[in-house]
Amino acid sequence: MDKPEKFIIDGIRLDGRKPDELRPMKIEVGVLNRADGSCYLEFGKNKVLAAVYGPREVHPRHNQKPTTAVVRFRYNMASFSVEERKRPGPDRRSIEVSKVSREAVEPMIFTEYFPKSAIDIFVEVLQADAGTRTAGINAASIALADASIPMRGLVSSCAVGKVDGELVLDLMKDEDNYGEADMPVAMTPDGEITLLQMDGNLTREELKKALEMATEGCKQIYKLQREALIGRYKKELEEHKEDVELVETITESEETSIESTTTVNIDESGGLDDE
Numbered sequence: 001m002d003k004p005e006k007f008i009i010d011g012i013r014l015d016g017r018k019p020d021e022l023r024p025m026k027i028e029v030g031v032l033n034r035a036d037g038s039c040y041l042e043f044g045k046n047k048v049l050a051a052v053y054g055p056r057e058v059h060p061r062h063n064q065k066p067t068t069a070v071v072r073f074r075y076n077m078a079s080f081s082v083e084e085r086k087r088p089g090p091d092r093r094s095i096e097v098s099k100v101s102r103e104a105v106e107p108m109i110f111t112e113y114f115p116k117s118a119i120d121i122f123v124e125v126l127q128a129d130a131g132t133r134t135a136g137i138n139a140a141s142i143a144l145a146d147a148s149i150p151m152r153g154l155v156s157s158c159a160v161g162k163v164d165g166e167l168v169l170d171l172m173k174d175e176d177n178y179g180e181a182d183m184p185v186a187m188t189p190d191g192e193i194t195l196l197q198m199d200g201n202l203t204r205e206e207l208k209k210a211l212e213m214a215t216e217g218c219k220q221i222y223k224l225q226r227e228a229l230i231g232r233y234k235k236e237l238e239e240h241k242e243d244v245e246l247v248e249t250i251t252e253s254e255e256t257s258i259e260s261t262t263t264v265n266i267d268e269s270g271g272l273d274d275e
């Protein structure tokens with residue numbers, strides 16, 4: 001598509017969104033049987049798949065770290081994910097996206113719990129429409145949680161950019177291609193930034209506002225990530241309803257017996273006090 005004359009008409013963007021509106025997000029957790037954790041995520045027209053393996057043995061062994069786990073992140077774009085066929089295999093861009101994505105999620109993982117082991121994260125982009133690194137980070141974060149990797153929290157990610165001199169949240173492809181700036185951000189639920197990149201120019205004031213918009217966007221994404229993870233385990237609980245009820249009955253009866261034992265103990269100690 002050629003450069004549109006205007007990106008915002010009467011306060012509405014080309015895809016019908018307001019400047020501070022995210023694209024719709026769809027999340028499915030636990031979609032791959034072989035992976036320890038996985039997630040399929042759609043962010044607007046982006047479609048990505050994340051798989052997590054580990055903690056597992058490090059190969060080659062000389063890459064292992066004696067006191068922490070090694071976190072490896074591979075971002076890959078399928079040849080058919082973009083308009084013009086992408087040459088298969090790693091290139092400068094995918095190596096860069098893999099590196100910054102690893103740095104975005106790694107601080108949230110308790111790597112010190114798993115010395116000498118590896119946690120491998122794979123992100124496959126099936127369909128790209130700008131913001132694939134942010135989609136990949138959101139999916140990877142969910143897949144890590146699905147793999148039961150102990151984490152300080154989830155990482156959420158979205159970009160803020162500038163088109164027609166105005167800041168907009170979560171750029172789609174034309175805004176990314178022809179816009180004046182693109183700033184992908186990833187942050188923790190506490191608002192700590194784990195990824196901040198910038199393409200183009202923003203003034204100091206714009207940067208401040210862009211960070212506020214990104215924070216708001218990440219908060220909304222965090223909510224969706226959390227809901228998706230809770231939904232997955234609710235579904236699992238429902239599927240094993242009978243087992244859950246049985247466990248609850250056993251727990252209840254155990255609690256009752258603990259209570260009665262405690263009463264006896266109190267009586268006994270009371271008796272001792274009286275002596």
Ligand code: CDP
Binds near residue numbers: 134176
């Ligand atoms: O995807 P993201 O915004 O994180 O990264 P980018 O390097 O800013 O790429 C922006 C968009 O350009 C991608 O999402 C794709 O839609 C497109 N692209 C492409 O068409 N062909 C490539 N080889 C790489 C990117």
